[in-house]
Amino acid sequence: MALSLSERLSRELSHLQASGLLISPRVLHTPSRAHVRIDGQDVINLASNNYLGFADHPALKEKAAAYLREWGAGAGAVRGIAGTLQIHEDFERQLAEFKHTGSALVLHSGFATNQGVLGALLQEGDLVVSDELNHASIIDGLRLTKATKKIFKHADIMDLERVLQENDTDGLKLVVTDGVFSMDGDIAPLDKIVEVARRYGAVTYVDDAHGSGVLGADGRGTVHHFGLEHADDVIQVGTLSKAWGGVGGYAAGHADLRELLINRARPFLFSTAQPPAVVGALSAALEVVRRDPSLMQRLWDNARYFKAGIESLGFDHLGSQTPITPVIFGEAPAAFEASRLLLERGIFATGIGFPTVPMGKARIRNIVTAEHTRDDLDKALEAYGTVGRDLGVV
Numbered sequence: 001m002a003l004s005l006s007e008r009l010s011r012e013l014s015h016l017q018a019s020g021l022l023i024s025p026r027v028l029h030t031p032s033r034a035h036v037r038i039d040g041q042d043v044i045n046l047a048s049n050n051y052l053g054f055a056d057h058p059a060l061k062e063k064a065a066a067y068l069r070e071w072g073a074g075a076g077a078v079r080g081i082a083g084t085l086q087i088h089e090d091f092e093r094q095l096a097e098f099k100h101t102g103s104a105l106v107l108h109s110g111f112a113t114n115q116g117v118l119g120a121l122l123q124e125g126d127l128v129v130s131d132e133l134n135h136a137s138i139i140d141g142l143r144l145t146k147a148t149k150k151i152f153k154h155a156d157i158m159d160l161e162r163v164l165q166e167n168d169t170d171g172l173k174l175v176v177t178d179g180v181f182s183m184d185g186d187i188a189p190l191d192k193i194v195e196v197a198r199r200y201g202a203v204t205y206v207d208d209a210h211g212s213g214v215l216g217a218d219g220r221g222t223v224h225h226f227g228l229e230h231a232d233d234v235i236q237v238g239t240l241s242k243a244w245g246g247v248g249g250y251a252a253g254h255a256d257l258r259e260l261l262i263n264r265a266r267p268f269l270f271s272t273a274q275p276p277a278v279v280g281a282l283s284a285a286l287e288v289v290r291r292d293p294s295l296m297q298r299l300w301d302n303a304r305y306f307k308a309g310i311e312s313l314g315f316d317h318l319g320s321q322t323p324i325t326p327v328i329f330g331e332a333p334a335a336f337e338a339s340r341l342l343l344e345r346g347i348f349a350t351g352i353g354f355p356t357v358p359m360g361k362a363r364i365r366n367i368v369t370a371e372h373t374r375d376d377l378d379k380a381l382e383a384y385g386t387v388g389r390d391l392g393v394v
């Protein structure tokens with residue numbers, strides 16, 4: 001007799017429970033801001049990806065509302081059939097111009113972008129060399145392809161070169177890396193990666209989800225940060241869901257990339273286009289970041305201030321180079337306990353343990369935003385000091 005659905009569900013759930021991996025998301029009773037309300041308590045939010053405060057920004061909401069009124073609630077079809085509205089194409093031109101790339105295409109999310117682009121680009125006989133810490137959506141995207149997959153050690157140029165030396169093909173060679181790694185906050189050494197990739201005739205593919213809106217002039221991203229945006233052998237993908245405040249993903253690079261994706265990327269072909277309000281919000285985000293450089297300034301001032309504070313309390317933040325600030329607590333239960341104690345003190349920051357991060361490196365992952373005030377950060381640091389001492393970590 002076949003397994004019943006209830007049995008499958010209860011077995012899997014108790015397995016997750018037993019291994020401490022069962023999550024139940026916290027519910028926010030306010031928009032995503034520097035301060036949010038959780039369980040009736042006003043808390044300082046260090047858990048979001050809302051780097052520039054765009055999730056609830058007046059200019060984004062205004063343009064979203066204008067597009068909603070003018071263009072409707074939905075796009076009505078998939079992009080390839082009848083869902084490409086003029087605002088989609090206008091935004092893609094705006095994005096390509098912002099990124100300084102030959103073309104840009106927008107998809108539904110960063111996750112869908114990795115599925116779509118890797119799936120569209122790679123064929124049997126191709127070789128992909130992927131950083132061991134790459135995001136889940138890259139791993140899943142690669143599963144959709146028949147290319148040969150090899151892994152290199154995290155950000156390790158020597159190991160990347162070894163893999164490229166040991167594996168050759170007449171097909172496409174693709175080196176795949178995150179631009180900024182979401183758990184440690186380190187930046188991929190793209191200058192070196194691209195240099196090695198070129199020597200072996202490989203194209204570099206950068207998933208810049210945490211670099212978009214954070215690194216490079218006006219937040220143009222990690223590729224821009226390294227001055228590689230004009231390179232035809234670098235493909236940038238990323239998200240419009242984190243710093244840019246809406247939801248969506250993009251692929252930008254070679255002038256012909258867009259056209260191939262329009263024809264081959266399965267999320268583009270088989271999933272309904274982004275609704276007008278989202279396009280409006282994203283378009284406004286690109287305008288605001290160029291009009292108001294103080295946002296990027298505040299983001300980085302806050303990031304530096306918070307990291308310096310964490311360091312002087314005696315915590316390890318793994319030398320993060322970005323506003324992502326991990327605070328190491330050791331084993332997972334300590335990180336989860338710390339998160340709970342911080343929440344009691346009005347600080348919302350999530351604990352992350354194995355298998356998302358290595359054993360012994362369980363942490364609380366903080367993301368400081370442009371919206372936090374010095375007072376917010378001082379309160380958070382004070383709470384970290386107390387909790388760290390209570391748990392014997394500092």
Ligand SMILES: *Cc1c(COP(=O)(O)O)cnc(C)c1O
Pocket residue numbers: 108109110111112135137178182207208209210238239240241242247248249
């Ligand atoms: C968050 C993230 C994604 C997913 O982006 P969404 O737009 O939220 O789907 C993809 N890649 C990386 C590296 C990410 O950090």
